[in-house]
Amino acid sequence: MGSNKHILLAVSGGIAAYKSAELVRVMRKSGAEVRVVMTQAATQFVSPLTFQALSGHPVHTDILNAEAEHAMDHISLARWADAMIIAPATANTIAKCSLGMADDLLSTLYLAAKCAVYMAPSMNQAMWHHPATQENIARLLSHGVTLIGPEAGEQACGETGLGRMSDPIIICEQVLAESSMLLNGLKVLISAGPTREPLDPVRYITNRSSGKMGYALAKAALQAGAQVTLVTGPVSLAVPNGVEAVKVETAAQMYQAVLARASDHDIYIGAAAVADYSPGDVQPEKIKKNQLQTTVILNKTQDILADVALLKVRPFTVGFAAETENLEGYALGKLNAKNLDMIAANWVGQSSQGGFDSDQNALQLFWKGGQKTLPMVDKHYLAKQLIEVIAERWDEKNTA
Numbered sequence: 272m273g274s275n276k277h278i279l280l281a282v283s284g285g286i287a288a289y290k291s292a293e294l295v296r297v298m299r300k301s302g303a304e305v306r307v308v309m310t311q312a313a314t315q316f317v318s319p320l321t322f323q324a325l326s327g328h329p330v331h332t333d334i335l336n337a338e339a340e341h342a343m344d345h346i347s348l349a350r351w352a353d354a355m356i357i358a359p360a361t362a363n364t365i366a367k368c369s370l371g372m373a374d375d376l377l378s379t380l381y382l383a384a385k386c387a388v389y390m391a392p393s394m395n396q397a398m399w400h401h402p403a404t405q406e407n408i409a410r411l412l413s414h415g416v417t418l419i420g421p422e423a424g425e426q427a428c429g430e431t432g433l434g435r436m437s438d439p440i441i442i443c444e445q446v447l448a449e450s451s452m453l454l455n456g457l458k459v460l461i462s463a464g465p466t467r468e469p470l471d472p473v474r475y476i477t478n479r480s481s482g483k484m485g486y487a488l489a490k491a492a493l494q495a496g497a498q499v500t501l502v503t504g505p506v507s508l509a510v511p512n513g514v515e516a517v518k519v520e521t522a523a524q525m526y527q528a529v530l531a532r533a534s535d536h537d538i539y540i541g542a543a544a545v546a547d548y549s550p551g552d553v554q555p556e557k558i559k560k561n562q563l564q565t566t567v568i569l570n571k572t573q574d575i576l577a578d579v580a581l582l583k584v585r586p587f588t589v590g591f592a593a594e595t596e597n598l599e600g601y602a603l604g605k606l607n608a609k610n611l612d613m614i615a616a617n618w619v620g621q622s623s624q625g626g627f628d629s630d631q632n633a634l635q636l637f638w639k640g641g642q643k644t645l646p647m648v649d650k651h652y653l654a655k656q657l658i659e660v661i662a663e664r665w666d667e668k669n670t671a
């Protein structure tokens with residue numbers, strides 16, 4: 272269930288820290304890879320060596336540890352994670368995270384993380400019920416944190432009530448099940464990257480697409496349990512392990528590759544920036560400088576997305592719209608004109624808006640009768656969110 276999942280476990284200083292050692296064990300048994308971060312207080316309860324032995328990786332304790340920085344700095348660690356679990360989350364750690372303080376590695380990672388964050392609180396029942404803690408919890412929920420527990424029962428201090436950290440197996444199942452298997456058993460076809468339209472053997476017309484959005488979607492769909500085929504234009508990204516890649520260069524090749532496979536897939540996501548035009552007259556030899564023409568005749572390329580949506584046996588078809596103006600109007604125009612199931616619209620043109628060749632992006636999703644805004648975040652986290660919405664819409668269409 273947890274295969275390919277990167278779990279960042281952050282342990283703060285409470286008696287339940289010993290349960291987190293068991294959490295590492297069950298996570299790894301489920302196939303997840305686990306890296307552990309501990310606060311100084313946590314190391315008073317359980318030795319970092321225990322977590323190192325169970326996770327198979329050195330434990331991170333200091334924000335300014337030269338060796339740890341060299342091995343994986345805190346930003347890389349935050350980016351590496353598919354999910355962050357703070358367990359146990361003490362009242363102090365909850366308070367610091369809720370206020371955005373960053374005075375140790377754990378709280379800094381909380382701010383840096385763009386993946387889903389889970390917290391398993393653990394504290395005395397009176398501390399849990401205190402209005403200060405409850406206000407902090409409300410703030411964390413507004414950040415998008417998912418709480419697991421706390422459970423009621425007898426506490427280490429001898430009192431009885433809410434405040435016990437949830438069982439490691441329950442935490443493991445919730446984290447790995449969430450968004451895990453949303454596309455289980457489905458086949459997803461994704462296009463990514465730019466196309467190159469040659470003028471001669473050495474020159475071509477292309478665009479700024481890096482492939483990051485499409486590749487992040489391929490990874491997110493894979494992690495959601497899908498069988499993923501990625502038809503990719505030329506980019507310098509590594510194909511995620513487990514994804515089948517079909518490498519193409521031109522819009523015509525991408526058209527062939529996608530149309531040959533679309534009917535055999537449940538979902539098609541057109542994230543590629545396909546050239547709308549390509550030179551009509553490709554020269555077989557390099558055009559000499561003095562023979563370069565000032566006018567190039569361009570022919571319209573075939574619209575892959577529109578033709579996928581026209582197939583008799585068609586997948587659930589999701590298009591993208593890249594716009595520099597009137598985002599909603601143009602996106603809705605494309606949704607209707609191409610008869611799509613959904614369109615993901617993004618602003619392009621300025622790097623601060625995300626879009627092309629940026630690590631971050633924001634999307635405005637539209638479908639017939641609905642819409643949703645996915646604010647600016649890392650493309651990997653954004654891809655997960657988009658996959659969740661696609662899974663919901665797919666379910667609705669196929670169970671209607």
Ligand code: PMT
Binds near residue numbers: 462522
């Ligand atoms: O690759 P990145 O650097 O991460 O950047 C991501 C992105 C900005 C490229 C991506 O988020 C995005 O917006 N992809 C679609 C870009 C695009 O071509 O948009 P468009 O509005 O011109 O096209 C609309 C849709 O038609 C797209 O789904 C496109 O794949 C599809 N299309 C366009 C032309 C064509 N001949 N065939 C197509 O299928």
